[in-house]
Amino acid sequence: MAEVLVLVDHVDGAVRKPTLELLTIARRIGEPVAVHLGAGADTAASTLGEYGATRVLAADAPEFGGYLVVPKVDALEQAVEAVGPVAVLVPSSAEGKEIAARLAVRLGSGLITDAVDLEAGDDGPVATQSAFAAAFTVKSRVTNGVPVITVKPNSAAPEAASAAGAVEPLEVSFGDAAKGTKVVSRTPRESTGRPELTEAAIVVSGGRGVNGAENFHVVESLADSLGAAVGASRAAVDAGWYPHTNQVGQTGKTVSPQLYIAAGISGAIQHRAGMQTSKTIVAINKDAEAPIFDLVDYGVVGDLFQVLPQLTEEVESRKG
Amino acid sequence: MKIVVCVKQVPDTASEKALRSEDSTLDRDAVDAVMNEMDEFAVEEALQLAERTDGEVTVLLMGPDQGTETIRKALSMGAHKGIHVVDDALHGSDAVATSAVLAAALASEEGAGGAYDLIILGSEASDARTSLVPAMLAERLGLPQLTFAQKVDTDGANVTVERLTDYGHDVVTSGLPAVVSVVEKINEPRYPSFKGIMAAKKKPVSTLDLGDLGLDAAEVGAAGAWSKVEDFAVRPPRTTGELVKDEGDGGKQLVSFLASRKLV
Ligand SMILES: Cc1cc2nc3c(=O)[nH]c(=O)nc-3n(C[C@H](O)[C@H](O)[C@H](O)COP(=O)(O)OP(=O)(O)OC[C@H]3O[C@@H](n4cnc5c(N)ncnc54)[C@H](O)[C@@H]3O)c2cc1C
Ligand SMILES: Cc1cc2nc3c(=O)[nH]c(=O)nc-3n(C[C@H](O)[C@H](O)[C@H](O)COP(=O)(O)OP(=O)(O)OC[C@H]3O[C@@H](n4cnc5c(N)ncnc54)[C@H](O)[C@@H]3O)c2cc1C
Incomplete structure (x- = not known):
């Protein structure tokens, strides 16, 4: 053969x-x-x-x-x-x-x-x-x-x-x-213990709605309860709230997980370019008109600071 | 220091795309064309390196007639001259052919017989997003490649680059000449000034076709492509599934949905 x-x-x-x-x-x-x-x-x-x-x-x-x-x-x-x-x-x-x-x-x-x-x-x-x-x-x-x-x-x-x-x-x-090209040094990213963004079965991403580096823990906690990788929109990355290596989109990584959860992300075309082939898409956004809702399988119109912690708690409790 | 920047003209990402039914290639007439965003960073880096070393920057573009606008933009930012490879036979070229054409243009008389210290590219074009051209060009030219650079330093004999990788970052170094590709973190591209725009009109742009490069039409374009699109389909747009308003139990409802899909 x-x-x-x-x-x-x-x-x-x-x-x-x-x-x-x-x-x-x-x-x-x-x-x-x-x-x-x-x-x-x-x-x-x-x-x-x-x-x-x-x-x-x-x-x-x-x-x-x-x-x-x-x-x-x-x-x-x-x-x-x-x-x-x-x-x-x-x-x-x-x-x-x-x-x-x-x-x-x-x-x-x-x-x-x-x-x-x-x-x-x-x-x-x-x-x-x-x-x-x-x-x-x-x-x-x-x-x-x-x-x-x-x-x-x-x-x-x-x-x-x-x-x-x-x-x-x-x-x-x-x-x-x-x-031809000699490697002088390699610096691995600090390990987060989370799966690699492009390989992960589940990705939880935060955007401008997360409103500060100090708030990203709500996204990370949900990710950890699901065994997921953490992504971010360019707005969140440009604001310095999350590393560039975690950016999802046209000028970031393209991800295609089983489940993509977007929190506080409006759904600009350049962001979609990096996540649109995800099998199931879920979004949490307080604006019912946010374009991200055009492509979700399930959307919650609400405040991510209310919805994510509740979701994390529910996921944890289901694990028993 | 002599530097060439390869720039691609791409459809504006914000505009709707259509593929031609005849040959499954992008209908470029139907969309606005702009300089590939990543290539603005490549031009800026080339200009900064040239300013430090009293060097010269040549812009190289392969693409249809309207590509001149993108070359002019780079010239108005401060690049010194342009090379535009344009030929109807190039339509539908794959990355293998594109890299062959760029390599031939660099080796041509207009390309100063390949006498360059650095060749700088964007790390990815926003339309096809293959990131293949920089590595292929390095292979064809037999030059070291230093790709995904977020910082470039050179002393005129060697170049050292800090590069982003899938798993962290590397520092790599090579002798010159070399091929470098840049990521958007590297700098802040300048806007063309009014003076720059006026000056650009007088800067030389040489136009080359396949004959000038000694390439055969059968080797490039759709005819010479070594990969072939058999079929394409417009993916049905995603439609909105269920939307609920959070009344205090949004997280719970969401978890029920995830459970129904066996995702938790
Ligand atoms: C050439 C180019 C390349 C680009 N590449 C990328 C890329 O790779 N990736 C990318 O992401 N973007 C990219 N962008 C930027 C893109 O156009 C958008 O600006 C960006 O995606 C917006 O990020 P965002 O959705 O987080 O922010 P915004 O658009 O500001 O949206 C924030 C959302 O959060 C919601 N919100 C606010 N507070 C809350 C709350 N408490 N609870 C719930 N929801 C809340 C708001 O209703 C809003 O919808 C690119 C742009 C260009 C021009
Ligand atoms: C959806 C799609 C999928 C494709 N898949 C394949 C594939 O699998 N295999 C294949 O061989 N081809 C493929 N092609 C064709 C390929 O995109 C073109 O050959 C293209 O010219 C080169 O690839 P790129 O645009 O992805 O460039 P990239 O390699 O992503 O571009 C990197 C850099 O190279 C330079 N560059 C690229 N093109 C030019 C140019 N024309 N002039 C000057 N500088 C340039 C720029 O600096 C750019 O930033 C595909 C095209 C499309 C539209």
Whole structure:
């Protein structure tokens, strides 16, 4: 059966959820072969096998952490040569998209980015993309070379399907460009213990209606009761109430969770651009005319400082 | 220091979009066109670096005739000259082709044979939002990439960038020339002054077509695209579900709704 390469997103062998989604999607078009770059392949292999990876091609070298993007492109290119896959799937993270971009140019391949769904087709995999703030759904296909496709988080529910997950070493030789951009330092964001915004199943966002950094705890408490990530509108970010990394929208992150809760957010088109593909949308706003209500499944017209704490309390009490 | 800024003209986000039924590309005539917002930050950063190093800023744009307006805007902000790649065959280009055209324009005579120290781009265009072009351009030019920069420093031989990542921030460094893309946190773009607008009218803009770049029409545009739209559908607009007014039990009603959808 044809093989599909899946680039693994991991932290020292701890596999991130979007990779499990990719393995699930990859099985629709062939047998997944995982490519694990960096430390921890043996740890990762059991998880990767559990989700359907027949093989895990592993390489570790200081270049992967010490330089930007290109060393991973070198490795993936060599994995493509070794395997001859029907497609290469990469997580749609900022880094994943850059790896895919450079790989596509090198392979002379077409690239489809930010796919939200993927199915087998007569002429190769057909990807679904969502365009222009989700106003359109587009189905596209790569017509040249080995298709390189980046897939957005939350595009599928990970499904286990046991496979061998056999670790095989991948020999990588680095080109001249590999050491082009040196990493001087990496500063991880302070851990909040909450899920990653773009990967979270539930997102609770606050806007200008939250009215101050000191009030954001009402949003955070609700998020914590739901195991959710916290987002913010640009108005809240520009006012300095919440970090830029949490901004949802056209110039922030695009999220597509099972549930999006907008509190004190009016629903400007640029905000919608980042959350409109959420499966269920809920809003709390004291203005019944707020445009956010045009797209909600359920809306409460009221003061967020009354509604959110009550909601948090109810969620907690249901947990028993 | 010689700097090129790549700027894209995009439909104003606030306007309604339509896709052409013939070829599934954006109907650009139907919407107002503006400079991609992120590219204003790229132009500003280029101008600031040029001011510090007594440098020169060239604006490079690929796009239809009306793209001239966007080039003029960058010139009125203070950029020195423009290169406009315009050719009917470019319509429908994918990111792979776009990066090939930009690379060819940089290598051309008007592009000073690629003799640039820095190439600055926005980190994302607001219409397609792929963020692919900066990395692809770096690959094609064989140059280091320093993307998603929120701070750029250079001593004329090296460039150091503080960049936003998915999980925090990095400091990265490379030699020059290099490709840099910027995020909106980096600066506050200036407004063109009246004097700037008048001066822009006299600044040189060279117009290049595919022939000038030695590219074949079959390699670019919809004809040369390596990915193909098979089908598109207008997503049905979301409709308002249930709206309730909070009478003291809004939170409780909300939780019942969430429970009905198995979300709590
Ligand atoms: C090029 C460009 C890019 C942009 N990118 C983004 C982006 O990425 N993300 C983004 O979010 N925005 C973006 N914007 C900004 C966007 O246009 C809006 O200005 C912004 O989303 C507004 O944020 P907001 O809804 O929090 O604030 P507002 O529009 O001021 O809305 C606040 C809402 O809170 C409600 N409210 C107030 N108090 C309470 C209370 N106590 N209880 C309940 N409700 C209350 C009000 O009724 C109001 O509806 C962009 C704009 C431009 C021009
Ligand atoms: C909805 C949609 C989805 C698409 N998906 C894909 C896809 O999956 N794969 C694919 O290959 N193509 C895709 N395209 C085509 C792609 O958007 C165009 O090729 C576009 O020219 C480059 O991508 P971008 O606008 O996303 O640029 P980005 O990579 O987001 O732009 C980053 C920066 O590159 C510079 N830049 C970009 N375009 C130009 C230009 N024309 N002139 C000068 N500088 C420029 C600007 O500085 C800009 O800020 C898609 C287009 C649409 C409308």
